[in-house]
Amino acid sequence: MAFDLDLIQKVYAALPEKVAAARKLLGRPLTQAEKILYAHSFETPQHAYERGKDYVNFSPDRVAMQDATAQMALLQFMTCGRAQVAVPSTVHCDHLIQAKTGANQDLATANEVNKEVYDFLASISNKYGIGFWKPGAGIIHQVVLENYAFPGGMMIGTDSHTPNAGGLGMIAIGVGGADAVDVMAGLPWELKMPKLIGVKLTGKMSGWTSAKDIILKVAGILTVKGGTGAIVEYFGEGADSLSCTGKGTICNMGAEIGATCSLFAYDDKMGGYLRATNRKEIADMADGIREYLRPDEEVYSSPEKYYDQLIEINLDELEPYVNGPFTPDLATPISQMAEAVKQHGWPDAVEVALIGSCTNSSYEDISRAAFIANDAMEKGLKAKSEYTITPGSEMVRFTIERDGMLDTFDKMGGVVLANACGPCIGQWARHIDDPNRKNTIVTSFNRNFAKRNDSYSGTHAFVASPEITTAYAIAGRLSFNPLKDTLVNEKGESVKLAEPQGFELPPKGFDVDDPGFQAPAEDGSKVEVMVNPDSNRLQLLSPFTAWEGTDLSHLRLLIKAFGKCTTDHISMAGPWLKFRGHLDNISNNMLIGAINAFNMESNKVKNQLTGEYGEVPAVQRDYKAHGIGSVVVGDENYGEGSSREHAAMEPRHLGVRAIVVKSFARIHETNLKKQGMLALTFNDKADYDKIQEDDVIDLQGLTTLAPGSQVTMVLRHKDETTENIVLNHTYNDQQIEWFKAGGALNVIRAEFAA
Numbered sequence: 001m002a003f004d005l006d007l008i009q010k011v012y013a014a015l016p017e018k019v020a021a022a023r024k025l026l027g028r029p030l031t032q033a034e035k036i037l038y039a040h041s042f043e044t045p046q047h048a049y050e051r052g053k054d055y056v057n058f059s060p061d062r063v064a065m066q067d068a069t070a071q072m073a074l075l076q077f078m079t080c081g082r083a084q085v086a087v088p089s090t091v092h093c094d095h096l097i098q099a100k101t102g103a104n105q106d107l108a109t110a111n112e113v114n115k116e117v118y119d120f121l122a123s124i125s126n127k128y129g130i131g132f133w134k135p136g137a138g139i140i141h142q143v144v145l146e147n148y149a150f151p152g153g154m155m156i157g158t159d160s161h162t163p164n165a166g167g168l169g170m171i172a173i174g175v176g177g178a179d180a181v182d183v184m185a186g187l188p189w190e191l192k193m194p195k196l197i198g199v200k201l202t203g204k205m206s207g208w209t210s211a212k213d214i215i216l217k218v219a220g221i222l223t224v225k226g227g228t229g230a231i232v233e234y235f236g237e238g239a240d241s242l243s244c245t246g247k248g249t250i251c252n253m254g255a256e257i258g259a260t261c262s263l264f265a266y267d268d269k270m271g272g273y274l275r276a277t278n279r280k281e282i283a284d285m286a287d288g289i290r291e292y293l294r295p296d297e298e299v300y301s302s303p304e305k306y307y308d309q310l311i312e313i314n315l316d317e318l319e320p321y322v323n324g325p326f327t328p329d330l331a332t333p334i335s336q337m338a339e340a341v342k343q344h345g346w347p348d349a350v351e352v353a354l355i356g357s358c359t360n361s362s363y364e365d366i367s368r369a370a371f372i373a374n375d376a377m378e379k380g381l382k383a384k385s386e387y388t389i390t391p392g393s394e395m396v397r398f399t400i401e402r403d404g405m406l407d408t409f410d411k412m413g414g415v416v417l418a419n420a421c422g423p424c425i426g427q428w429a430r431h432i433d434d435p436n437r438k439n440t441i442v443t444s445f446n447r448n449f450a451k452r453n454d455s456y457s458g459t460h461a462f463v464a465s466p467e468i469t470t471a472y473a474i475a476g477r478l479s480f481n482p483l484k485d486t487l488v489n490e491k492g493e494s495v496k497l498a499e500p501q502g503f504e505l506p507p508k509g510f511d512v513d514d515p516g517f518q519a520p521a522e523d524g525s526k527v528e529v530m531v532n533p534d535s536n537r538l539q540l541l542s543p544f545t546a547w548e549g550t551d552l553s554h555l556r557l558l559i560k561a562f563g564k565c566t567t568d569h570i571s572m573a574g575p576w577l578k579f580r581g582h583l584d585n586i587s588n589n590m591l592i593g594a595i596n597a598f599n600m601e602s603n604k605v606k607n608q609l610t611g612e613y614g615e616v617p618a619v620q621r622d623y624k625a626h627g628i629g630s631v632v633v634g635d636e637n638y639g640e641g642s643s644r645e646h647a648a649m650e651p652r653h654l655g656v657r658a659i660v661v662k663s664f665a666r667i668h669e670t671n672l673k674k675q676g677m678l679a680l681t682f683n684d685k686a687d688y689d690k691i692q693e694d695d696v697i698d699l700q701g702l703t704t705l706a707p708g709s710q711v712t713m714v715l716r717h718k719d720e721t722t723e724n725i726v727l728n729h730t731y732n733d734q735q736i737e738w739f740k741a742g743g744a745l746n747v748i749r750a751e752f753a754a
């Protein structure tokens with residue numbers, strides 16, 4: 001599990017010079033994000049990058065993958081011909097463990113049910129030099145914070161809460177599997193230069209308020225879209241007063257405001273956390289170059305000059321917040337909750353209170369929650385709600401067990417769940433009498449969209465700090481305000497909960513018996529990747545075939561999608577998640593959510609060979625069986641939503657040759673290009689209307705494809721008339737190579753073979 005000290009030394013050795021060069025280029029002081037971004041530019045920066053406009057190639061230092069997204073990422077990586085990953089990478093088995101009865105039993109069940117996926121991930125990690133964290137070792141972001149994050153570094157992770165590592169001063173960004181493949185293969189990783197939002201924290205928190213309340217308040221101010229395309233940088237004396245893990249909580253939930261990532265400047269709290277987690281060498285090195293791991297002083301004195309948007313929060317005045325239901329930006333201060341519960345008709349009874357997850361399972365979080373639980377029991381109170389505790393890592397779990405906190409929770413009737421995502425990602429076999437009944441749960445997690453935790457639409461999920469969540473578990477009421485309300489104990493006395501107290505770091509240090517880490521083989525060349533050929537969850541990939549070198553003719557129209565066609569319409573989630581590692585099986589969901597413009601129905605298209613209507617994947621498989629290519633036509637912003645590469649791989653796998661739309665969502669367009677697909681747009685958007693259901697299509701101009709060239713789409717209508725339509729593309733020279741080779745990974749493989 002060792003962090004890569006050589007790599008960090010290299011990053012730190014180069015930082016002063018790179019920061020000085022960037023300062024010269026921009027002609028002004030730099031924010032912390034700018035220092036890290038310019039220092040991680042793939043090419044030496046030649047000009048100032050325009051925020052919110054320029055696309056920049058970066059070289060991240062690390063990659064982290066969780067088990068659900070790692071499957072397809074690593075199956076693809078296998079085909080690129082590299083013997084080892086190009087940058088340090090890790091896999092974390094956290095998403096596939098279902099919470100049902102408690103940690104031990106649930107973990108045993110997961111090991112059985114997901115055995116083939118875990119065996120695959122362990123063996124492929126072993127082969128290609130990837131650190132493997134077994135099921136039960138912990139949740140990706142907590143494990144990364146404890147082991148790999150470092151101030152001034154840059155990483156990507158195949159999970160949206162990767163920005164958690166910003167708590168240790170790292171630019172850490174959540175991406176799709178295709179991006180992870182690029183970086184592991186040694187390719188640059190592209191990102192639009194983010195805008196910068198500054199959050200100045202003044203004052204100091206006290207009493208019931210915790211770091212979680214800062215981000216809950218920020219979410220209320222910025223809303224779920226307010227951080228889109230931006231890095232949120234926190235600064236001010238209030239920032240330096242927060243524990244490192246508290247900073248992590250805030251950065252984690254930056255995902256809830258759509259931020260690219262969030263960031264804190266290196267300070268003594270981070271140094272202390274690095275030392276407590278056996279990384280003294282990094283802390284010493286970071287202390288030596290501290291000025292490069294923090295914004296320039298001028299940024300602090302006039303922040304309005306350097307950030308695109310500025311927010312100020314006075315921590316002296318901040319009170320605890322409770323956000324929800326159904327959205328993390330509906331922020332209500334605890335003093336107004338009782339009124340809000342009445343006004344909105346939210347169910348007052350808190351049926352389940354859940355603490356932990358990657359967001360809030362630090363030693364500090366758990367010790368403050370345990371303090372409240374202890375205080376309540378000493379005062380003759382018991383928990384009124386069901387109460388669960390999800391430790392973020394085995395190291396935290398082992399340490400809080402040693403320090404008696406698990407015993408405290410046990411006495412209060414709490415259930416300790418596996419060190420895994422569990423209820424946070426809907427992996428929760430919740431027992432409820434009526435799934436349609438309106439009910440309330442409170443979690444210290446990050447997301448609370450309808451059905452996310454337990455799949456029940458009647459569940460009102462609220463998000464709060466672990467301290468407030470624990471107080472709710474004891475009171476059993478959402479309208480309870482622990483800051484002022486009293487509770488009646490078993491003797492009939494009125495008692496008040498004491499303000500929480502805890503420890504930022506364990507006074508006796510962290511401890512762990514088996515952290516659950518498997519180091520990769522030094523030489524993985526002989527290691528066999530374990531995939532059962534009969535598996536319906538995993539399938540080795542064969543490289544896609546190269547372009548045949550000619551224009552394409554006699555293609556059939558597969559579907560003309562009407563209106564919104566997101567990656568969910570193209571490759572649905574839900575029950576299909578289990579096929580994420582099996583391209584052929586998951587391809588049976590291709591475009592089943594898209595609306596056919598000719599009949600306004602989903603998953604019902606005309607098979608031009610039979611004249612019959614059928615499901616989209618079945619019709620496409622029929623064309624493929626007859627050696628006939630096809631074209632998908634779409635509307636505006638085709639492929640918006642997630643960066644899931646399956647949405648590009650499925651049409652490629654089933655033999656669709658081109659996607660022709662009014663406009664693309666950028667990430668999906670890039671994903672299509674990476675998979676060797678043709679991603680084309682109408683020169684005149686009105687031409688979308690000319691596409692008819694029985695059209696046979698030729699694409700001309702492929703042999704002369706060049707940056708800025710155009711492609712002609714010949715439509716042969718059923719009435720034997722013909723129309724020519726002009727199509728545009730945005731392929732650069734490198735992307736044209738991808739198209740010709742049949743995909744980006746084929747290009748890389750050829751380079752390694754040469």
Ligand code: F3S
Pocket residue numbers: 094139140141159161357358359420421424425445446
């Ligand atoms: Fe897992 Fe929930 Fe975090 S799904 S990675 S615990 S946000």
